[in-house]
Amino acid sequence: MSGLRLYSMPSSGNSYKVRLLLSFLGLEYTHIACENGSAALAEAKASGNAPMGKLPALHLPDGNILSESNAILCYLAQGSGWLPENSLQQAQMLAWMFFEQNRHEPVIAVRASLRTYPERAHLATPARMEELLESGHVVLALMEEHLSSNEWFAGTQASVADIALYAYTHTAGSRGGYDMARFPALNDWLPRIAAMPGYVPLEAVP
Ligand SMILES: N[C@@H](CCC(=O)N[C@@H](CS)C(=O)NCC(=O)O)C(=O)O
Incomplete structure (x- = not known):
């Protein structure tokens, strides 16, 4: 391509x-x-x-x-190892990707953006930040529970669900202010992604 x-x-x-x-x-x-x-x-x-x-x-x-x-x-x-072949695992992958858009990104990315972009700072009221903190920890705990007994989110190797969830999770502590020390399985999964051949960090823009 x-x-x-x-x-x-x-x-x-x-x-x-x-x-x-x-x-x-x-x-x-x-x-x-x-x-x-x-x-x-x-x-x-x-x-x-x-x-x-x-x-x-x-x-x-x-x-x-x-x-x-x-x-x-x-x-x-399509056609790569990043999509599981088995239809059950594909559905599990999609479930995590819908979760990412419905429950993860609207909380964890939003809290990070309120802390990052000066033009959004006026929206970062203490009540909103506290609510986003609590709901984000719930979201991260769901991921932690899955990763406590699975290496990847769907199937036996990394899929696009792992990429979708990695994007805002790897900066949830630094940008979002979440307490990542609560999530040891998440902290094991993040470097598994970063160790894969071809990995580029967020800041490495072509
Ligand atoms: N659900 C969309 C969300 C895309 C989105 O919200 N993009 C933001 C940046 S994270 C954007 O383009 N913002 C520019 C704007 O709204 O003006 C996706 O996953 O691609």
């Missing part, structure tokens, strides 16, 4: 998921960086290069544009 163009936000976990899988797969692509609040982001939205108004957006060589990070992961992973 060549001729891929990725519109992505350097600081965003959703965009990082796609950059990480592209790197694991060894796929070349052109990267268009559109940081939060930048003119490049406004231009990407206005020009239709981010058709759903959000990043990441992956432009395929045939002109199709894919939105939604987890959908992009599933597309890119």
Whole structure:
């Protein structure tokens, strides 16, 4: 697969998921960086290069544009070991990816963004931050419970569910202020991902 163009936000976990899988797969692509609040982001939205108004957006060589990070992961992973072959494991993988979008990202990424982006600081009331802290610890505890008896989220090897969940979990302590010491199995899983060939950190933007 060549001729891929990725519109992505350097600081965003959703965009990082796609950059990480592209790197694991060894796929070349052109990267268009559109940081939060930048003119490049406004231009990407206005020009239709981010058709759903959000990043990441992956432009395929045939002109199709894919939105939604987890959908992009599933597309890119076709035919690779990052998608389990067995339909039960595929459903388990999707369950964790829906969990990531419905329960994890809206809490853990949101708390991190309230602490990171100055223009959002006025939304970080003590009550909201406390609520996001408590609900985030519940989400992380669910992951911890699974990882206490499983090496990966679905199947016997890493899948795109692991990438989806890794993106905002690996910075949950540093950016989100979560107490990661409570989650030993999570702390074992994070370096398993980072040790895989082709791994790139969030900050390594092409
Ligand atoms: N569910 C979407 C969420 C995408 C999303 O919220 N992207 C944010 C960055 S994390 C964005 O593009 N924000 C720019 C804006 O809203 O103006 C996905 O997983 O791709």
